[in-house]
Amino acid sequence: MLNQLKAIIQYLLPKQLITVIFGWLAKKPLGKVTTWLIKGFCKLYKIDLSEAKISNITEYKTFNDFFARELKDDARPIDTSDNSVVMPADGILSQFGNIQDNQLLQAKGHTYTLESLLACHPDMIKFFKNGAYATTYLSPKNYHRFHMPCDGILREMIYVPGSLFSVSKATTESIPNIFARNERVICLFETEFGPMAQILVGATIVGSIEVEWEGIITPPREGIMKRWTYSGEIKLSKGQDMGCFKLGSTVITLFASNAVEFSSELKLGDTTRVGKKLAERI
Structure with missing residues (x-):
């Protein structure tokens, strides 16, 4: 109620x-x-x-x-195992698991589709169908920068305009399709694990989403979709700073089918820390 x-x-x-x-x-x-x-x-x-x-x-x-404060260099040790994928942000692991065909779990009783999340991008939908995903919620108390889960080459970035619903536990359990309705920035990478996407979801009072290679993506909020493509000049390493939210929000990380297996000790609601092991190559 x-x-x-x-x-x-x-x-x-x-x-x-x-x-x-x-x-x-x-x-x-x-x-x-x-x-x-x-x-x-x-x-x-x-x-x-x-x-x-x-x-x-x-x-x-x-x-x-x-x-947007940065942490001391030794504050978040990065798991250096060759086969590991690390957590991209400090926060709470609100959902993770396998994508069922094109369906992701938002919260109990609420699912959403790759089509809606990825703005109907045909290649990305194909890449991540039956893949794996992890949703990390950054509350106001968390460190607000997000990082690379593995080495990657940036291929594409898309800004998708949308609403600014809160992404707290209460609202994700009550408002359907919230991540696909909210403003977001989709970053597609080529990695040794296959295609990987980091989706940066905006929310109420998130005054800005910023990435290291292009600066501030939003605002302004012009209500139009924007797309950037890259030819391989932007390479980021595992644990590297990608950018920041100017207040808490959510990062959704997508992996291709049969690419990674989540750590067996993970459970819903776990506290996440940048650089800690999230998954490993299958």
């Missing part, structure tokens, strides 16, 4: 307006106000800044600088 109420509120909220306002404020250098906001946020979510490269709150000029 509570989740249904939260879902109704999500439908009624002016999500785009809230996100625009928050995004505007978050990029403004407001001096002591910014420092006060960051201190309050750290206290509310029990954020440990000792592992950040900049641990002194007063050195962050904007709230976005704080949210």
Whole structure:
């Protein structure tokens, strides 16, 4: 009943307006106000800044600088096994498993399709049919940068406009097709494991999605799909920083059929950490 109420509120909220306002404020250098906001946020979510490269709150000029903070080089050791695939983000493993034909599980009672998630891209749908997927939810308390799960060559990126529903546990259990309805950035890589996609899902108050090779992808929010293709010049290594959310959201990682097997000790709701083993080559 509570989740249904939260879902109704999500439908009624002016999500785009809230996100625009928050995004505007978050990029403004407001001096002591910014420092006060960051201190309050750290206290509310029990954020440990000792592992950040900049641990002194007063050195962050904007709230976005704080949210996009980098960690110390040794804060997230990367599993270096040749056959391993690592976790792309700090967060919660909300779903993982095999794609049943073209169906992925969003939450109990809710599935969605590769067609809807991948904006009907025919090649990507073919690549990942009967493949495997992992959904990582980044809450406001988490480190907000996302990383490569394995070595890869970037081949294509697509920005898909959409809504900005919250992607919290309550809403994913209540609002159908939420990941395919929300704004997202789809990054397709060629890897030694076969094709791999990282899908960066926007949400309420996510003022920006940014990637290292193109900078800020959104905003602006112009309501049109955008596509970039690459000829092999962008190569990223396992564990390498891909970009960041300017507040928490979700990363969905897709693998081809018979490419990887998830670690046997994984279970739904596990805490994820960048660089820890997620799966290994079959």
